[in-house]
Amino acid sequence: QVQLKESGPGLVQPSQTLSLTCTVSGFSLSSYGVIWVRQPPGKGLEWMGVIWGNGNTNYNSALKSRLSISRDTSKSQVYLKMNSLQTEDTATYYCARDPGAYWGQGTLVTVSS
Amino acid sequence: DVVLTQTPSILSATIGQSVSISCRSSQSLLDSDGNTYLYWFLQRPGQSPQRLIYLVSNLGSGVPNRFSGSGSGTDFTLKISGVEAEDLGVYYCMQATHAPYTFGAGTKLELK
Numbered sequence: 523q524v525q526l527k528e529s530g531p532g533l534v535q536p537s538q539t540l541s542l543t544c545t546v547s548g549f550s551l552s553s554y555g556v557i558w559v560r561q562p563p564g565k566g567l568e569w570m571g572v573i574w575g576n577g578n579t580n581y582n583s584a585l586k587s588r589l590s591i592s593r594d595t596s597k598s599q600v601y602l603k604m605n606s607l608q609t610e611d612t613a614t615y616y617c618a619r620d621p622g623a624y625w626g627q628g629t630l631v632t633v634s635s
Numbered sequence: 636d637v638v639l640t641q642t643p644s645i646l647s648a649t650i651g652q653s654v655s656i657s658c659r660s661s662q663s664l665l666d667s668d669g670n671t672y673l674y675w676f677l678q679r680p681g682q683s684p685q686r687l688i689y690l691v692s693n694l695g696s697g698v699p700n701r702f703s704g705s706g707s708g709t710d711f712t713l714k715i716s717g718v719e720a721e722d723l724g725v726y727y728c729m730q731a732t733h734a735p736y737t738f739g740a741g742t743k744l745e746l747k
Contacts, residue, residue, distance in 0.1 A: 557736070559684075559738075566725070566727065566738065566739075566740050566741040567676075567678070567684065567727055567729075567738045567741070568738065569729070569735060569736045569737055569738055571735070572734070572736065580734040580735055580736075581735060582735050583636050583735060616683060616684070618684075620731075621672065621674060621689070621729070621731045621736070622674055622676060622684065622686045622729065623686050623689070623695065623696075625683040625684055625685075626683065627683055628683055
């Protein structure tokens with residue numbers, strides 16, 4: 523069955539870089555895209571970006587200068603990297619199979635010194 | 636970027652009541668391939684979002700048929716025909732016709 527699971531540090535210091543991994547199973551990254559979505563505490567969903575099956579990417583306009591999404595198809599992993607983190611980047615980060623039929627459980631990232 | 640405007644932001648309902656949520660787009664979501672990439676999600680408290688509807692009106696796997704989606708172009712509606720307790724949470728529309736994708740701000744469904 524299709525599964526996605528996010529992993530990464532729960533705490534990141536301000537100005538540092540966030541690195542998250544989404545490990546998938548039950549489908550091929552060469553055939554399906556993966557999206558990243560985040561949700562600040564008590565707020566709505568924010569679409570961050572996508573890496574499509576052909577390897578192309580697209581990013582939220584407000585985040586594109588800080589955000590990078592890549593993948594390793596052999597490992598069935600998708601990577602999110604976002605630099606210059608600030609406290610407002612504190613959120614639960616989700617990965618999902620494009621366009622959202624399957625979601626990971628999410629991982630809470632807190633930006634704090 | 637496409638802006639999706641959801642109304643209302645809060646919806647109070649009794650069990651068994653039928654309700655509707657509107658999602659209006661700042662531009663047409665009809666793609667050149669003939670599809671309209673408009674989706675509806677439900678996020679229950681403490682859970683990941685769950686996809687209810689895909690391509691405007693198609694029911695997701697395992698989703699009860701009291702949920703239905705309709706609309707075209709820039710105006711879309713999610714209807715729940717007979718709210719049940721498990722339907723409480725926040726509903727989001729999302730468009731994937733135009734990259735970057737975007738979500739609506741959400742509609743919280745609560746018990747009256």
